[in-house]
Amino acid sequence: MPKASSFSRFTRGVKHTVKAFASTKHPVLVHIVPMRRCNLACAYCNEYDKTSDPVPIAEMLKRIDRLAEFGTSVVTISGGEPMMHPEIYEIIARIRHHGMIAGLISNGYYFQPEKIKKLNEAGLDYLQISIDNVTPDEVSKKSLKVLDGKLKNLAEHAKFKVNINSVVGGGVANPDEALIIANRALELGFSSTVGVIHDEMGLNKGLTDHEKRVYKEIKAKGSRSYARWNWFQDELVEGNEYKWRCRAGARYLYVCEDGLVHWCSQQRGTPGISIHEYSREDMKREYITEKWCAPTCTIQCVHQVGHLDAWRDPQISMGDYNNRNGKGLKKDTVAQVLGAE
DSSP states (O other): OOOOOOOHHHHHHHHHHHHHHSHHHHHSSEEESOOOOOOOOOOTHHHHHHHHOOOHHHHHHHHHHHHTTTSSEEEOOOOOOOSSTTTTHHHHHHHHHTTTTEEEEEEEOOOOOHHHHHHHHOOOEEEEEEEEBSSSSSOOOBBBBHHHHHHHHHHOOOSSSEEEEEEESOOOOTTTTTHHHHHHHHHHEEEEEEEEETTTSSSSOOHHHHHHHHHHHHHSSSOHHHHTTTTHHHHHTTTTTOOOOOOOOTTTEOOTTTTTESTTTTTTTSSSTTTTOOOOOHHHHHHBBOOGGGBBBOOOOHHHHHHTTSSSSSOOOOOOOOSSSSSSSOOHHHHHHHOOO
8 A cells, every 4th residue: 555645635635525515424434443452551541451452353354344335434543552453554554445544543652663664554644642741640651751752753754644632631730731742743743732631421521720721822833724623622611511413423433342333432332333233224313313412522523523514404302212222213203304215
């Protein structure tokens, strides 16, 4: 697989964006987990363990093929720590083989030059690393002091886009360190974003006045495109709810290491259906179903996908979840909203 160029990424991105606006009948973004194990144990994280095995490569490729059948635009590999999967390059190459955009979310520990070059050859399009502090502490070892050498490797060798995400909110001892991280990212030629730490349900924990000031300063340093797509956070940092239509389970899918589809990493079990059994009827149901957690949700990627359909297709309240097992709406209810096909 030839390595991605900036121009090819741009043109493919435009193509998939046009497709996303033209039709609501395919996932725009899927997060898929090839292994739950992680080399770290960040205190705020509930998305890892220390013992599980990687998903066998044959099964991972089947899951990627299934996402391609749905017409998925972007597949982002997350974890755990996905760089610990022994066939991570083959997984990325399979995503690109299907014409989908390939992304990776990592803690940053595994970016030696030889591995970066293999990611280039596999066709990785973008990488995101979240850095929580400048010096390691009891909350997080994802620290600038530890990772700066790996960031230099990426600046020198990566042919894919790199974004560094700093965070503010509960558990971060010194909010001002997020500014240092953002400045270092820009100095190395990467893009920089800022996130708000959420609780175990993915909901907003609120920010102090100091944290709000830091958040606004970092956001002002980011590119205009990121600021434009992250405006929901402006309401949340002020302690307000944000009214939007979450399309999780339809336009956004979270596929865990067991191959089950969930609304997101923080709402596991809903709907909790195998990706091999998940259907377009399931996606229709979730597309029109209002999510109880949406008003205070801080999960950035799900919000960004939801913006694509903010102007169309009103949703039905959770009170209309009326089939016997509580996992979906009756087909006639779906038809009333979207129209029979």
